[in-house]
Amino acid sequence: MNRTAMGTAAVILAFSLASCSGSAPTRPPEDGGTYESVDDLREAVESAGLLCQELVLDTPPSKFSATSASCSEFTYLAIYTDDVHLEAQLDFWRPVGQRAINVGKNWTVVSEDPKLIQKNLGGSVLHTGP
Template sequence: MTEAERNTIREIFSTSCAVRRALGYLRPGPCTADSRHQKERSMKHARSLTVAAAAAVALLLSGCGGPPADGGSFANVTELKDAFVKAGGTCDNWSTHNKSILAATAGSCGDKYAFAVYDDMDNMATWVDTNRVMKLGGVVGKNWTISCVDPSPVHDKLGGELLPQK
């Protein structure tokens, strides 16, 4: 569990006096329930918060925010590049071009990343096979590829299949 996930759980649990009491974080003042009714109400509230916290933890641990395993698909190369940048990638000197005879649309971020989106899956398979034989490194999604020197960070951001390099 990451530190951010732990902090989220701490925030969830710290919102209830009953939970703070249950965790041993007793504080003077409104958190000390004197009457039986207040204690019962606090415990019901604590159970509700515990269920909500458990649900939140399950969502955090299920990886809902990560990239799709297959990398998803994109309508065009600009959409692919935008998803890469939104996921934390950097793209300097963006230009679209038709340098790839296999791809429907292609573009690059200077000489660091080459992006391609395919309409014809046979063409994409040709690119993948060539890349595997030459061990150039890259990432393959449902209908896209990205060529780069270090494909691991791209794979971490967008998902898809990681192709090894030399």
């Protein structure tokens, strides 16, 4: 085999190995990361396996969020501009008893399946009620 053929074979092998290693599942960021918009958060929630067929934006958004929306009676998404607004929302929910809220760096998801959201999006689960 000549040098050109060997070099080509080496390149093909390297690309093959790189493509195999790229298919390993990645873990979500421990802190949940950030999302630019409620639409981006919706895509992530749907990728996690939670249905969100009809996203209804709140106009105006909830008191502390930059944008908020619901997917159903039991699924609510929100994006916050900073930690102060996010913490204010959590302080509001704590005595109200929202059951469980997924919390990321700049987002919250209230749903019936907080474990699914945490497993796929990361972040933490705040338990505030029964």
